[in-house]
Amino acid sequence: MSATTTETRPPSSRHESPSSAAARPQGALRVLGVLLRQRLRRDRWQLLIWILGIALLALFSASSIQTTYGDANGRVDLLTLAIANPAILMLRGLPQGSSLGAVTFFEIFTFLALLAGLMSTFLAVRHSRAEEESGRAELVASTPAARILPTVATLIHGVLANVVLAVATALGFMALGLPAYGSFVAGAAVGGAGIAFLAVGLLLAQLMMTSRGANGFASAVVVLAYVLRGVGDATGTVTGDGTHMIASWPSWLSPIGWGEQFAPYTVNDWRPLLLDLALAAVLMVIVFALQSVRDSGAGLIPERAGRRDARPALNGPLGLAWRLQWPTILGWTVGGLFTGLLAGALGSVVNSSIADDPNLAGIREAIGTIGSGGSGPLTQIFVAAIFSLAGVLAAACATQVAIRLRQEEAAGAAEVMMSTPLSRVRWLLDFLLVGVIAIVLVLLAAGIASGLSAVASGEDASLINDSFAAAAAQLPVAFVYLGVLALVFVVVPRWTIPLAWTLLGLGAFIGIFGGLIGFPKGVRDLSPFSHAPVVVGTVDWTGGFWMFGIAIVATAAAALLIRRRDFAIG
Structure with a gap:
């Protein structure tokens, strides 16, 4: 019966015609287009x-x-x-x-x-x-x-x-x-x-x-x-x-x-x-x-099997925000740790190399142009300059917190959360609190690693205090990125991810390396990294206080405005 059925089929169904075979790649090209x-x-x-x-x-x-x-x-x-x-x-x-x-x-x-x-x-x-x-x-x-x-x-x-x-x-x-x-x-x-x-x-x-x-x-x-x-x-x-x-x-x-x-x-x-x-x-x-x-x-690479029962911390939005982001935070913290090790270990090397060769004394000015600059002992200048890179890591960690907000919203997870008694403001602020904790962890790891590695390299123990001061000077920079990007997320959610990385990349390059390659001061002043407090010599926290203020105002505006907009899914 099946043989009879096969014989009664049209020849075109048993053998593909040349025109049909040629149409297949053309169809694939159309789909690819x-x-x-x-x-x-x-x-x-x-x-x-x-x-x-x-x-x-x-x-x-x-x-x-x-x-x-x-x-x-x-x-x-x-x-x-x-x-x-x-x-x-x-x-x-x-x-x-x-x-x-x-x-x-x-x-x-x-x-x-x-x-x-x-x-x-x-x-x-x-x-x-x-x-x-x-x-x-x-x-x-x-x-x-x-x-x-x-x-x-x-x-x-x-x-x-x-x-x-x-x-x-x-x-x-x-x-x-x-x-x-x-x-x-x-x-x-x-x-x-x-x-x-x-x-x-x-x-x-x-x-x-x-x-x-x-x-x-x-x-x-x-x-x-x-x-x-x-x-x-x-x-x-x-x-x-x-x-x-x-x-x-x-x-x-x-x-x-x-x-x-x-x-x-x-x-x-x-x-x-x-x-x-x-x-x-x-x-x-x-x-x-x-x-x-x-x-x-x-x-x-399979994901690790989850627990049968959730920990009590996951009963609230803060615990969930931390659970979603802790692997990323750990990665940036390890980056801060290695940056601190670099700052502490190489500071004494740079200082001794300049002392041994007076012809290289001009390198002090070259290093001093990295970040927000400063004048004083060369080791302190170098540590402060390297800590500008730790500030980039902390700001990047803050940036990813804002990006995570957008990802949760785009995937529809945030809207599901809003079906519970949780308010939008609480949801936003708990994520930002995790961002604050992340920033502190990154810079704290850098400060500890820098101080200990400097002492291990033979530097004076006072450099531990200098390392923590250099780490603290980067706090307002990272907080500005966290607050401003939270406001960007609330006002123009679909632009959050591209603007986040663009603002971080431009700010880091202009603020940290702009002085080294001679950018005009007006251009460098556009970057938050140029206004980080100078902790070498006389400490000036004016720029830091301004950035703290901007971060607080931007966060408050984001908290007020998120109550008035719909979630942008997709």
Whole structure:
């Protein structure tokens, strides 16, 4: 009977016609085009902010270097000071010549690549693991898009974003008269690092169960790449005329370190781009292999089984807010701990190196321009400068608290909470209280680590007090970010995440490194980090009190306004 049925079927149903076979790839291309347009539309404002922000940083950096170090002798002196101090090399980059373009690349590239890495990993997770969490990926998989095409669309979308970023960065350098060819090589170095980290983000989205875990892991990988590059640069070898260095092996473990090997404006070597593309290709093969066998919503790293009964602390919103965020807070606290260790351990090294070589006395002024500056004992200046980076970590922790508010709202969890007797104001303020605790923990860890490591390095015990004072000086900066971003969340909730990272990135770069590369004071004053109390010499808390006031007013306004708006889900 079945044989008869088979024979009575039309021939076209047994054998696919050539026109039908040709239509299949055309249909796949149409679906891919729809998915790609959806991603471009969804990310248009976020990517615009990221790309314009990074390009403007390139432009401002080139302008400041041209203004401050337009003289060749001044640039040579700058590189000499940097090469003599491993801490500056860890923060800045790899010297590769004293031309205007080479010094500009030395000053700004590592920070641009760090931002490109964060932009790319966030993009990757947003369109992969976050889609699975929300259930949208499963709905899309039930259409002709299936499971693989959305990942292909995300890959193309991320690559296009980094190509545009590379061109925008190059145009930013060219706008100040730097050579066009070298500028495009510099742009390719930034874009190449972004593409490599895009693949890292897509891989971690396959491994982790949640978008929060994938984003946290990806951010840690980007920061680790920055640190490995820093270690490789700081332990490199000086060559040639004393303004060039060859990085040691740790730099070759990092896509950011590969980007430095482009050496734009001097060598203009495109070969490191092959490393970025090769890493991305290998990781994407793994991603597609995992995507084809993994269940939707599942991760290769399983979540730990929860308790049968919740702890009493989860009976209230404060305990829930802490439970949702403690892994992130722990990560930033560990970062503060390592920053404090760096400050305490290297402070005595910098002090002794300057004392042994009077020709390097000008490095005091270079270090003093980092952060809010100050004058006094060199060890104190150095510790205060490094604690500006601890302030960035504390502000980043506060930023993620505001972002978590938006994520809870977008996922609909906040609206479910509002169906209980809990008020909106209480819900908001409990999250912000967790943010305050997180800020204190990050800076406290940095202060303790700095003081103890300084004493272990042979410094006077009084440096413990200096370390805690430097940590306390960063409190108002982090509180400003917490309060202002809470107000942004209440007033324009859909802009919370892109504005949060943009404001933090711009504020950190302008406030901490603006003085080092010669930004005008009016520009530096736009950053909260420029107004952190100066704890070297005579302590001035005027800027700190103003920032405390702004944070309190912004938090009060957020608490009042949240009562009057609807929740913005999705």
